[in-house]
Amino acid sequence: MKLKRALFIIGATLAASACGKVGDLEPRAGNSLPPKAYGQSIEQTAQVLTTPSVQARPGRTDEVLKRSERREDDPFDIPPGEEPKPLNPEKSPQPATSAPK
DSSP, X not given: OHHHHHHHHXXXXXXXXXXXXXXXXXXXXXXXXXXXXXXXXXXXXXXXXXSOOTTTSOOOOXXXXXXXXXOOOOTTOOOTTSOOOOSOTTTSOOOOOOOOO
């Protein structure tokens, strides 16, 4: 008995969920769309009211990287205790040689 009841509830739910209207949105009978706001140049329609703004749904680009380039070495990416590499090795002074042993 419980199985039949559960199957009936599931079937009724599926049937009710398949009854959606597909088409343009319109106000219910006796109701009207909201009035035009002060300073607005066009009348509000269902399409305008349901279209998200650019801030709500910003555009996306498929290609973030236009061309592949090798990244330069980061002179500040050094392990602790080591000296940073010079920014321009051609113009930097030669490192001092270590003391003789």
